[in-house]
Amino acid sequence: MNIIVPVKMVPDLVEELTIDPGGAALDTAWMRLILNEFDDHAIEQAILLKERVGGLVTVIAPEAADVDDALFTAAAKGADRLIKLTGETGSINSHALARALAAVIQTETPDLILTGVQAHNDLDGQVGPLLAESLSMPYVGYVSSVKIENRMATVKKEYPGGLLAEFMVELPAVLGIQASDEPPRYVAFTKVRQAMQATKIEEQDIGELDISGSAAVSRMFQPEVKERAEMLEGDSDAVAARLVEIMQEYGVL
Amino acid sequence: MLATELDERLSTSQVFWNSLMEMPGGEKIRQCIQCGTCTGVCPFGRWMQTTPRKIIAALRMNEFEDILASDTAWMCVSCYACAKVCPQQLPLTDGLMFRLKEELLLTGNVPTELQLALENSRRYGNPMGESPKKRSAWTEGLDPPVPVLRETRKPVDVLWFVGDFASYHPQGQQAARALVKVLRALGVNFGILGPDEVSDGDSQRMAGERGLFEWLAIRNGAHFMRSNFNQIITTDPHAYNAIKNEYPSLEINYPVQHYTEFLYERLDQLKPLLTKKISATVAYHDPCYLGRVNGVYDPPRELLKAIPGVRLVEMSHHHDSSLCCGGGGGGMWLDGFQWDQSKSRLSEWRIREVVISKTVEDFISVIGAEDKNRRKAGQPTLLPEETILAVACPYEKPRFTDATKTIEEAKTVRVMDIAELLANAM
Amino acid sequence: MSENILVVTEHLQGRVLDITYVMLAGARRLAEQTGGKVIAVLLGYKAQFLTQDFGADKVHSYDRPSLEHFSPDAYLRVLEAEINAEQPRAVLLGHTTIGMDAASGLSARLHLPLVSQAQRFDGSNFVSQICGGKIMAEGPLPEPTALVTMVPGGYRPEDGQGRNPPILEKQAPGLEGMRVRLSHFIEPEAGDVDIAKESVLVSVGRGLQNQNDLELVERLAKDLRGTVSASRPLVDKGWLPTSRLVGKSGKAVKPKMYLALGISGAPEHVEAVTGSNLIVAVNTDPNAPIFNVAKYGVVMDMYELIQALSNALEQEAHAA
Numbered sequence: 001m002n003i004i005v006p007v008k009m010v011p012d013l014v015e016e017l018t019i020d021p022g023g024a025a026l027d028t029a030w031m032r033l034i035l036n037e038f039d040d041h042a043i044e045q046a047i048l049l050k051e052r053v054g055g056l057v058t059v060i061a062p063e064a065a066d067v068d069d070a071l072f073t074a075a076a077k078g079a080d081r082l083i084k085l086t087g088e089t090g091s092i093n094s095h096a097l098a099r100a101l102a103a104v105i106q107t108e109t110p111d112l113i114l115t116g117v118q119a120h121n122d123l124d125g126q127v128g129p130l131l132a133e134s135l136s137m138p139y140v141g142y143v144s145s146v147k148i149e150n151r152m153a154t155v156k157k158e159y160p161g162g163l164l165a166e167f168m169v170e171l172p173a174v175l176g177i178q179a180s181d182e183p184p185r186y187v188a189f190t191k192v193r194q195a196m197q198a199t200k201i202e203e204q205d206i207g208e209l210d211i212s213g214s215a216a217v218s219r220m221f222q223p224e225v226k227e228r229a230e231m232l233e234g235d236s237d238a239v240a241a242r243l244v245e246i247m248q249e250y251g252v253l
Numbered sequence: 254m255l256a257t258e259l260d261e262r263l264s265t266s267q268v269f270w271n272s273l274m275e276m277p278g279g280e281k282i283r284q285c286i287q288c289g290t291c292t293g294v295c296p297f298g299r300w301m302q303t304t305p306r307k308i309i310a311a312l313r314m315n316e317f318e319d320i321l322a323s324d325t326a327w328m329c330v331s332c333y334a335c336a337k338v339c340p341q342q343l344p345l346t347d348g349l350m351f352r353l354k355e356e357l358l359l360t361g362n363v364p365t366e367l368q369l370a371l372e373n374s375r376r377y378g379n380p381m382g383e384s385p386k387k388r389s390a391w392t393e394g395l396d397p398p399v400p401v402l403r404e405t406r407k408p409v410d411v412l413w414f415v416g417d418f419a420s421y422h423p424q425g426q427q428a429a430r431a432l433v434k435v436l437r438a439l440g441v442n443f444g445i446l447g448p449d450e451v452s453d454g455d456s457q458r459m460a461g462e463r464g465l466f467e468w469l470a471i472r473n474g475a476h477f478m479r480s481n482f483n484q485i486i487t488t489d490p491h492a493y494n495a496i497k498n499e500y501p502s503l504e505i506n507y508p509v510q511h512y513t514e515f516l517y518e519r520l521d522q523l524k525p526l527l528t529k530k531i532s533a534t535v536a537y538h539d540p541c542y543l544g545r546v547n548g549v550y551d552p553p554r555e556l557l558k559a560i561p562g563v564r565l566v567e568m569s570h571h572h573d574s575s576l577c578c579g580g581g582g583g584g585m586w587l588d589g590f591q592w593d594q595s596k597s598r599l600s601e602w603r604i605r606e607v608v609i610s611k612t613v614e615d616f617i618s619v620i621g622a623e624d625k626n627r628r629k630a631g632q633p634t635l636l637p638e639e640t641i642l643a644v645a646c647p648y649e650k651p652r653f654t655d656a657t658k659t660i661e662e663a664k665t666v667r668v669m670d671i672a673e674l675l676a677n678a679m
Numbered sequence: 680m681s682e683n684i685l686v687v688t689e690h691l692q693g694r695v696l697d698i699t700y701v702m703l704a705g706a707r708r709l710a711e712q713t714g715g716k717v718i719a720v721l722l723g724y725k726a727q728f729l730t731q732d733f734g735a736d737k738v739h740s741y742d743r744p745s746l747e748h749f750s751p752d753a754y755l756r757v758l759e760a761e762i763n764a765e766q767p768r769a770v771l772l773g774h775t776t777i778g779m780d781a782a783s784g785l786s787a788r789l790h791l792p793l794v795s796q797a798q799r800f801d802g803s804n805f806v807s808q809i810c811g812g813k814i815m816a817e818g819p820l821p822e823p824t825a826l827v828t829m830v831p832g833g834y835r836p837e838d839g840q841g842r843n844p845p846i847l848e849k850q851a852p853g854l855e856g857m858r859v860r861l862s863h864f865i866e867p868e869a870g871d872v873d874i875a876k877e878s879v880l881v882s883v884g885r886g887l888q889n890q891n892d893l894e895l896v897e898r899l900a901k902d903l904r905g906t907v908s909a910s911r912p913l914v915d916k917g918w919l920p921t922s923r924l925v926g927k928s929g930k931a932v933k934p935k936m937y938l939a940l941g942i943s944g945a946p947e948h949v950e951a952v953t954g955s956n957l958i959v960a961v962n963t964d965p966n967a968p969i970f971n972v973a974k975y976g977v978v979m980d981m982y983e984l985i986q987a988l989s990n991a992l993e994q995e996a997h998a999a
Contacts, residue, residue, distance in 0.1 A: 013810060013811045013813065014377065014382065014383075014384050015384050015386065016384075016966070017810055017813050017814055019814075026814065030386075034376070094783070095786070095793075098787070117779070118779065120809060120810050120811050121809050121810055122795050122809070123794065123795055123796065123807055123809055123816055124786075124792075124793050124794065124795060125782060125783035125786055125793040125795050125826075126779060126783050126795075129751075129779070129780060129781075129782070129783035129784045129787070130784075130786065130787045132784065133783070133784045133787030133788050134787055138751070138752055138858035138859045139751055139780065139784060140751055140780065140859055141751075141776065141779055141780045142779075142780075142928075154862070156865065157776060158776055158928050159691060159776055159928075160691070160696065160775075160776075160927065160928060160930075160931075161867065161929065161930055162867030162868075162921040162922060162928070162929055162930070163691070163692075163864060163865070163866065164864070164865040164867075165748070165861055165862075165863070165864050165865070166861075166862040166863055166864075166865060167750075167860065167861055167862060168859070168860045168862050169858065169859050169860075170858040170859075173858070173859075176779075176780075179915060183365065183915065183916065185361050186358070186361060186363050186368040186372070187361070188355075188358045188461075188462060188464060188465075189375065189462055189464030189465040189468060190355075190359070190462075190463065190464035191359065212792075213786055213787075213790070213791075213792055214792060214793070214794075214821075215792055215793075215794045215805065215818050215819070215820070215821040215825070216818050216819065216821070217817065217818045218804070218817060218818045218819065219816075219817045219818070220814055220815065220816050220817070221814075221815050221817070222813065222814065222815070223808070223812065223813075223814075223815050223971070226971075227971075228970055228971055228976075229958075229960060229970045229971070229972075229973040229974055229975055229976035230974065230975050230976070231970070231975075231976045231977070231978065232975055232976070232977050236979060236983045236984060236986065236987035237987050237990070237991070239977050239979065239984065239987065240984070240987035240988045240990065240991035241991055243959065243975075243977075243988060243991070244988075244991050244992065244995055246957075246959070246975060247903075247936065250935065250936060250956065250957045251935065252878075252879060252903065252935055252936045252957070253995070365916060366888070366889060423963075423980060
């Protein structure tokens, strides 16, 4: 089984996000990047499938701060090949990334492509379905379980209310992962360091950047807060007493 | 050599055994006489299928796989109780148990709570997953501001290594602010690393992540090198232990003291400043990494005795028999797991001791007996009523405070860091 | 080329999903700008009855047995045909498990620009909510036909309702050779309790450190005569069953009081609680987005608050 996992780094929301002086983009000076959480699940799902049915796992990511670390961590978990897309990746969007990935993947023969169902900073759509269309492959998103048998993937797609739907998908296909079968595993630092020695990151230039398909942003801003909550002050006992009052007012008690 | 690389001819037991022999002092483990004292003194021994004695027995019987299959090694809180009492003085805590936890980590057998703490340490330099930029946010509002060495660029006498919990946890921050007051009253010229500081790494090390520990230590070391100071003091014993005993092997060598040692050296100067009376019975809890591991027992006690109104008592487990709060060796992040296994918390055990020691002291003291009569008659008593558990490690305050809330008789026991008590007495 | 706005309506197991009405409301606002009509697109099987309360000028209905339930492949083909036929100014889809599966594929297939996570329209600008709700991005609606996936929060579902819009039956393109087939639905575990019907919910998020601390939360919920619910992270960890999940993939709730403990307030969670009568939030981060939705907020460690509140309730009980 040849599995390809496109991943990317996104702004870490633990830090404060600020708008740059131009007013239409995020300030990247203090921005910390982290592997897109759903892509982390995609990597885990790929490794689980490799452990179950055998095969090769290739992880591909566009160049960004700390991406090497994320790639070596994937290798430490069991990924076989690491590819980094280099070039003008600073302003890459989902459309451009999908095009760049399609160019690289055309020469491979994947059976399955797993990628995170979305990223929080996606403004122009999701890489998974865009990529699927470029490769003329079927796509199902919001997948939280994958089984492979006889060139078919059996996946569970999430719907509201905890409802799931089981779909049969002909391979090769692209799946948008919401959650892996098992939560992403822990990998010891020593193993990541070993991976840094043992694995080489292949580089591929993305060539001409084509970001068409997205909308121009004229302004970015922090959401106006219509009505911020009334903050209750004081020590825990004072706050608790006030809460009891409020609950009585609202007929909860 | 990692035991995960299985040599065809060697069994899992032999591979692990070899890895133990390669550790400094590791050959001593051959001398285990299987007496079981380690299991007996271990606070969680009853629930561990993998106490030191059993691990060594399994290795000798070529049955190490059984040990690896169990996850009860994570009950070990690296408190050094076993290492202290072992008649053969085997390196049990930082040798055997550390190597076992490392092995479990390498095979992915790690409780998810701990996994998150380790991943956060790697990503954010602290196990809580808080923003590194906010590491010195606790100093906001302090006037004059606490010097952050990278900004002030001035040489100081003392570099204060604040630590994760004192930086980010509300109760730890209280202790930190109290220490600022005491240091200032003594005119100490100090500074902190602020956002440049990362976790000392000691607990991560004892949880099996040697690699992560080294990565964190090297980062701290680089910032130490760029700063101009004479010595380091730490808020917590874990950082003290790391910087004193482990960092030198990474070529990071600085004189370091726990803040209680530092203040004790200046007791002549400090004592006259302690003018406010604190009427209380105070029990001091010896933290594992200050007491048992590094032999620092007297300075904290002398500091407490210098506070007017304090009546210092010893609990039944004290000095090197002190009971661990349960926070070491990764235990700080394994409460769920350890509760599931044992349905008990070491911190609660300790709090019960506080309650008992006061009762026992009262009972045997004549004045105590007299006080009982006075209380009955509604007359003022002679002995202080308040009971305080004094701690010297920020891990302990939240752990013990939680315990005081779940034990009925302990509701009036206050848990305070020595720094706070000193600050309150000024 | 028309100035019409198409809305790809969503339905599941015989009921219309709320996002449909949100989109219809948004479409109406947009149509006022462009001067076009709002056309609701329905793909289904004998599902025309679902459109009775759509606030649309008309409905384009594609009725086929193979369209009874959503399937990404089928939707792509039908919508491709519809968009080519209509050449609308904009196509609104849900930023959901249904809409997202189709939107990007359509963008690539038809070479049409796509805007994601749009919350509302300002004049003829889109306003999208990204980065966990922390950042808003605004821009002119791209031409010639803009594909837009929408999130709730900008419009009230009521504003997207209407009465019996006329239905035009349309011929779907051939649907043979689908590479994705729905096998069956898997209903969620019945669970002990239906949180959507509860009057008081004590909800926990990442702020809960250990699984056994749930005991404390259960006790508080009991004292308040309510039930424990959770946001996604705890359900993913298996600490609570899916039946307790509040959020986009879980349930939308409308209790008398929603007490959010250690929940940051990401959009996928918040969208499911806005129907609550009273929201009280407790979080150690004063900047947590949940404080923009709650009526009352407390910046405090949730454990401290649980302790104090339990005590206060005990005292109340004794006093009463």
